Amino acid sequence: MMDLNELSATAVVAAITSNDCTAEEVTRACLARIEEREPEIGAFEYLDPTYAIEQARVLDAGPVRGALHGVPIGIKDCFETFDMPTTFGSEIYAGNNTGRDAAIITLLRNAGAVILGKTVTSEFIAFWPGKTRNPHNTAHTTGVSSMGSAAGVADMMMPIGLATQSGGSTVRPAAHCGIIGYKSSHGEMPTDGLMPMQASTDTVGFVVRHMADAALMRKALLGAEPAPPRPADAPPRIALIRTSHWEEADPVTHTVIENVSNGLRGAGAIVEEPAMASRLDNFTDVAITIQQFEFAHWRAYEWEHYRERISEPLRDFMAEGHKTSFAAYNQAQIDAAATRAEFDALFDTYDLVLTPSAVGEALKLGYPTGSSNFNRMWSLLHSPGINLPAGTGPQGLPIGVQLIGRKYHDDQFLADAAWVLDRIE
């Protein structure tokens, strides 16, 4: 029998609404798991167990509030919460509380979620890591930046972790932790109350262990209806795009991509390598130019007032950003807009892009925590993306594959991704 903390969010809601358990029992099961494992994993930046139980009790005492009734959710610590501090992963903001909720937190509460606590994010949602360790091997990192949410969900501390992605901040930690990590089409989910890192790509995402929970979250937050499941005999058309970074990937990543491709072909799917991919060859450089310029400008306040309290690698990165000319940034934005329009046309022929989620297995703890070269370009295209667990590397750590969909077609994308996942598992 499964412990309550191991249930999917969908199962939690079903169990509570059919009186098989209470929100309090689910929350207590999650808290018990956290108490047991948190010293090793370090998923949380802030946790008040008593307050979490209190939220669950309020839910149990009232009517069913919404699609997430009684579901404990870990919140990446870059979303403001009126009842918990928000650090943005920076010591500058230790104890910070603006006294209000990010819009998405209110939407979660309205849907009946238990705001379990704040999960560790890297500094300013960028690359300098927090304390979180990989549940599959605590000598390894989870990658950045949604590290606490990814580790917590992978380690059965909660069914859902709220995340964000600007480069690869949802997909990559999910890949390294062996779970599902979904980022939405850019701009659909409210980022009010989210500290911007680079607004050109900042996007809300979340990590889950079960595909159905992604659709549940979209229903709860946006009112989006799930697309009907794709029939077994109507396979999606898949574009395999290795990208110009293919040779940077570890052999196991090559193997997993080939295995998945072959498996999907065996299930009747077309898997082709379209020529269009070459247009993306230098797109990572475009993404980096935009990121450097924007990060340096958008964090102007911290740079000016608290520079010495920013980690040295991030300071160096910001200094590079200040050297990036506006002309270079502007040209990168023009390139990005043109490539977005061209990329969209790819989906006249294909339903999904298949590509690596990361270079390989999670690196050993420390800095750097790995490369986002397989993620940045897709984030800049504003596409929905997802990591699906798809294998294991030589060190016993998870390997994922990444699917990319058509912008603003997220519900169909999730249905297509579910079809793929069913053929991987």
Added chain:
Amino acid sequence: MMDLNELSATAVVAAITSNDCTAEEVTRACLARIEEREPEIGAFEYLDPTYAIEQARVLDAGPVRGALHGVPIGIKDCFETFDMPTTFGSEIYAGNNTGRDAAIITLLRNAGAVILGKTVTSEFIAFWPGKTRNPHNTAHTTGVSSMGSAAGVADMMMPIGLATQSGGSTVRPAAHCGIIGYKSSHGEMPTDGLMPMQASTDTVGFVVRHMADAALMRKALLGAEPAPPRPADAPPRIALIRTSHWEEADPVTHTVIENVSNGLRGAGAIVEEPAMASRLDNFTDVAITIQQFEFAHWRAYEWEHYRERISEPLRDFMAEGHKTSFAAYNQAQIDAAATRAEFDALFDTYDLVLTPSAVGEALKLGYPTGSSNFNRMWSLLHSPGINLPAGTGPQGLPIGVQLIGRKYHDDQFLADAAWVLDRIE
């Protein structure tokens, strides 16, 4: 002789850096004008004259800090400031201070600006007006939402007012106040520390009395180099787009557009009405769908916790937003992206779009404050836009024309707009 408060920002910087005057003298001149006129105009939400003078003295005591050295700037009260409260135009946030600067405020300070005070914005940057009156006739509104900045600049209280535009919030108040109002290409200027209204179109802009000051601001904030002035004998190619709202415009607006068109033709410019414009016919509806859905979702916290302190019209608008389906919103986003790509191609043939800035003269004080139907579609296209003063209506109030440029080509756009303005004046 001009009073110091009547100088352009460009002239202020020149005067201070050549020791013709001090930043303190300029600031005092602005404050004297404010003291005289503020009871009638109501441009400011927050003003501390002593503190403004103190900022100017610090600048005078040090080296030249940047491109805006000693320029007093009024800040629309939707940008966070660590040293002044930020109300977002809502009584919910009376006295609110998050203890930090919006990124753009830090960039202004770094460039040497005096943060003069916070100017009145409509409630949550939307349509419920603040106290500001039109300097040309105080029985009339300025339009929304950058109302304090527009009135203050028009009334010689300061040379520059920081603004934003999501629908028509910069262009329309500028038109009604007879000054230049420029909104940048969406996404270029940092919105960190700006309360989002509808992130799909929220954009930084500013109001000025002189074209050169717009380029000065872009240099100070982004490091953007101004484009060379367009030669007199190389006129821009102009697309006159009347839009499906043309018949909503007052006769004087029709007359001014015709006069400007004829004047530009007389100066050698091609002014044509391209067929492409029909694509935009229902684009205002698309913009309204996006605005309703996003505003309702992005202000979820205030809706949930302080609903009774939101103005009734805005509450009604949010209630409509909650009735807007995700499917309708999603389709509107798909339409917007497709139209953006098509609109961009128009600029292979034309340099500028010419179109009305507003229906006509500013309405009498009260609610509603006028329509943004001539602005919303361009904001959704993410284009740069500008109001140029171009005439006077039957009530003696200003009439403007609106120019729209190619996304991410703002510096050339401003040079082209300057060419046009020179032929209007």
